[in-house]
Amino acid sequence: MKNASEIAAMMRHLRLVLVRTNFPENIGMAARASANFGHAPLYLAEPRRWIYEKALPTATSQGKPLLDSITVTNSVQEAVAPCTLVVGTTARTGGARQQLITPRQAAAEIAERLVLGEDVAIMFGPEDRGLSNEDLENCGRLVTIPTAPDASSLNLAQAVLLMIYECFLALPDAARIDAHPNLSRRVTSEERDFLFRTLKNALMDIGTIPRDNPEHFFLPLARFFDRADLRRHEMDIFMGICRQMEHLVSERSDDKS
Incomplete structure (x- = not known):
């Protein structure tokens, strides 16, 4: 069974790539979500607004180390360059957005790569339009998060939380809870x-x-x-x-x- 440090080491190979973000507050909330599930590093690709002081309150003390170590890149390609798998997220379907999978399906493959020590990226688009078709050309897998039909758009930080949660659960022995921690043994x-x-x-x-x-x-x-x-x-x-x-x-x- 893997210990917490081993799980954290694997999660650090998972890059959360936020593309052309508009609101620093969402970056802070994404940092907090990442801290909850293993501290996957944050990459900002071509951020439209990146103001550390505005992101810090929503990151809280848990996410502050991730904000302090955030990486800003001039392009999506630079952010995902060393990754063996790039997963793009989209709420829109059709056209170039075919063969979509669920977060849980993606997480299973992501976990396999992380166990092997490979770098993996999950890309999230800007709050107003999501990832462009050009962005998605960098992705080997496309994920959509199932929602109610009349409310398919998720807040950026919510999408980050859902994706990283599924990845964390998919890792071997990452989240095994003793359902009966205080119970005595079963009867013979x-x-x-x-x-x-x-x-x-x-x-x-x-x-x-x-x-x-x-x-x-x-x-x-x-x-x-x-x-x-x-x-x-x-x-x-x-x-x-x-x-x-x-x-x-x-x-x-x-x-x-």
């Missing part, structure tokens, strides 16, 4: 059988299931417990309930006698 077959016998007897004692055919009536409950993926601490809770039922049945019997 022996423990399961012991719980079922105890619970079945307790339910018979209180008259919930008949004694003449208890297995038939207990089966749905057994299936329920099996679907619940029972843990040892949960078994202990139900064993405690069974003991209480046995205690109450015993007290009732004593009162009658």
Whole structure:
């Protein structure tokens, strides 16, 4: 399993190329998004407005190092020159924009390249028009982000966030979350059988299931417990309930006698 430093090293081979950006604030938000998912470096190709002080507030302290190390180039070609794969993003379809893939499909291929230590670029167009057909000539893959038909245009920083998130998830072992960090171990077959016998007897004692055919009536409950993926601490809770039922049945019997 790869550690955080190895994941970060791979993500640094991913260039986020922002082409002819208009608003420094979007650059700052893109820097923050990149910081959240491994610090992929930012490249500004032919920026129309690049004002560090305006980008800094939206970058926050997390994205500031990326702003401090940002690379400004005079052309798209210069920004992507060493990359073995260039992925362009577009909201428009048709014409020269054929064979589009989703961010998740692109991320799978991008991750393969990053694991090998190859440089990859994802290009994002200006806020008003997106990437031009000339820009897309530099791209080996075209990605479109599926949206509602009546609102297909995304904010630049939102598009960056979605793309880098998918790339981060696609890396091996990058984002594996323990779904049950505080749970005890699963019960063994022996423990399961012991719980079922105890619970079945307790339910018979209180008259919930008949004694003449208890297995038939207990089966749905057994299936329920099996679907619940029972843990040892949960078994202990139900064993405690069974003991209480046995205690109450015993007290009732004593009162009658």
